[in-house]
Structures are given as structure tokens and as C-alpha cells.
Amino acid sequence: MQQDSYTLQGDGISATVVGQGAELVSLRDADGGELLWQAGPEWRRHSPVLFPIVGRLKGDQLRHRGQTYPMTQHGFARDKPFAWAQRSSRSCSLLLTDDAETRTHYPFAFRLAVTYALGEGQLDIGFEITNTGDEPMPASIGAHPAFNWPLLPELPKQAYRLTFAEPERAPIRRLKEGLLLPAAQPTPVKGNTLELSERLFDEDAVILDNPASHSVRYGADHGPAIEVSWQEFQELGIWSKPGGAPFLCIEPWHGIASPVDFDGDFADKPGVMLIEPGARRVLNYRIRLSRKP
Numbered sequence: 001m002q003q004d005s006y007t008l009q010g011d012g013i014s015a016t017v018v019g020q021g022a023e024l025v026s027l028r029d030a031d032g033g034e035l036l037w038q039a040g041p042e043w044r045r046h047s048p049v050l051f052p053i054v055g056r057l058k059g060d061q062l063r064h065r066g067q068t069y070p071m072t073q074h075g076f077a078r079d080k081p082f083a084w085a086q087r088s089s090r091s092c093s094l095l096l097t098d099d100a101e102t103r104t105h106y107p108f109a110f111r112l113a114v115t116y117a118l119g120e121g122q123l124d125i126g127f128e129i130t131n132t133g134d135e136p137m138p139a140s141i142g143a144h145p146a147f148n149w150p151l152l153p154e155l156p157k158q159a160y161r162l163t164f165a166e167p168e169r170a171p172i173r174r175l176k177e178g179l180l181l182p183a184a185q186p187t188p189v190k191g192n193t194l195e196l197s198e199r200l201f202d203e204d205a206v207i208l209d210n211p212a213s214h215s216v217r218y219g220a221d222h223g224p225a226i227e228v229s230w231q232e233f234q235e236l237g238i239w240s241k242p243g244g245a246p247f248l249c250i251e252p253w254h255g256i257a258s259p260v261d262f263d264g265d266f267a268d269k270p271g272v273m274l275i276e277p278g279a280r281r282v283l284n285y286r287i288r289l290s291r292k293p
Helices: none
Strands: 005-010 013-018 023-029 061-064 067-070 083-087 091-097 110-119 122-131 137-139 141-143 146-148 161-164 193-195 206-209 215-219 223-230 235-239 247-254 273-275 280-292
Touching: 005 091, 005 110, 013 110, 013 122, 023 122, 023 280, 122 141, 122 273, 215 247, 223 247, 247 280, 273 280
Parallel strands: none
Antiparallel strands: 005 013, 013 023, 061 067, 083 091, 091 110, 110 122, 122 280, 137 273, 141 247, 146 247, 161 193, 161 215, 206 235, 215 223, 223 280, 235 247
16 A cells, blocks of 8 residues: 555445545455555546646636636646645545645645545545635536446446436536537436446546436446435546546546636636635535445
């Protein structure tokens, strides 16, 4: 396991978090089976925290009041060391605050707290963003957990599906070179079911904008299953790297990539929240483990 890591132990579940990026790097069930993608050559991450942007900005530039700031895809939090604020057997919290380096990319004073807490067969993840500056702060945040696909090596990938809590009839959004295409596309979801296939991701992520559901179940007819649920997030991204990568990302987002034709300030970009000075925003999601006989 990586250095600067901490493992939480719960009832039928364990989770390991590292200080670098406040990233979840392991999620095991009651049998010790690893459910989280272990950062192989196809993609070198496990479950990065996306902040202060989700996706790409046009030209990889954040625009604010006539100035431009370089900003890489998904922001800088995933590559920054967080400070451990609290650790116990079942929970931990990590903190990131602005510094001289972050302000060269994002000219705002902030505090980002990431909390992991185990319950019975579930992991709750919380994000708390505080504006510690003296001007309104635009921000986006997202989760990017990658699960093994398949969850059991003896099952074929095509045995797996996503089952949403509600029918998802609305068109989806797609990306081109990391930017949001203007036209929506027909949804591949049939009722509340999305049958998974590698071809589904030939055109990058499947993006549900304001989905009707607040939870989705990932699994096959037999074996372990995972339910991801959320409340405060506005978008859901579903992604696997094209070419048959053995992982599936289920990503609650509050924010989205820049539209291909958007040239405005970051504060005016679709999906961005505006946090007033001294105010905070709290967003949570849950990963719950279950098993079908």
C-alpha cells in the first residue's frame, strides 16, 4: 500500500485513503475482495477528487475578470497533498487550503475538506468547500471512483449493467476532445437499465445532466454489486477508457466540461456553483456494497 495511507475497518467493508489527493485507493468487501480499480497502465488513478473544475476548460484556461489562469483537466486537488485533520477506526478527514501555487491556477482563497466514513457495508464520502476569501468564489467539484469491471474475474464484462432508481429518458451529453458537444444525443438507457459494453465508451463518457435518479446499482445477476447514491450533485458521468479498459467509473459531479463554444468567465460556465465569502457548500455521496446470490 502507498505511503501516507490510512485504512478504515467497518462491518463487511474496509477502505484505504491516501493523503495525496485525498484519494480512495482500496475498497474491499466482507470476503476481502477488491472492488476498486488498482490504477493499472490503462489509467493510473483510483478515485480522484475533482476540484475546482470538472472536466476540461476550453484551451485549458480558467478565465476570471479579464485574466487567464492555466488549469488542467479536472483541476489540481487530485495532485495536491492533503493534511490529515482526523482519523479514527471508521472515519477520516483531510484538508486542502489555497497556497501560492494554487493561486497561480485558481485565484481564490478556499478550504476543501474531504471526509470518509464507514457504516455497515457502506462508505460515505463528503466534500465541504469553504470560501475563505472576500469575493464570491466559483467552483465545481466531482467524484471519480473507478470500480473493477468485471467485479468478479470469472464473469464476462457484458454480464454487467447499471440499474437506475428511476427511468432515465432524457437525452445524454457527450464530449469531443474533452469539451461538451452542443447537441444532446439519444440516451442508451432503456427504461432504468443501461447494459454495459466496451463500445459504449468509444465516444468518451456518457453524461446524464440532472438525472431523475439519485442512485444507480452496478452489478451482474450474481456476485457482488455496488450502489452509488447522491443528493446534491447535478450530473452523473459514466466512463471507461476506450479500448476495453477493465474498470468502470460512476461519477457524481457538480460541474461539467466547458461547452465547445464557451469563451466566457469561469463563473458563468454551466454547472459552476458560486460560493459567497465565508459561506460553504457541502456535497455527499455513498458507495454501498451488496451481493446477489
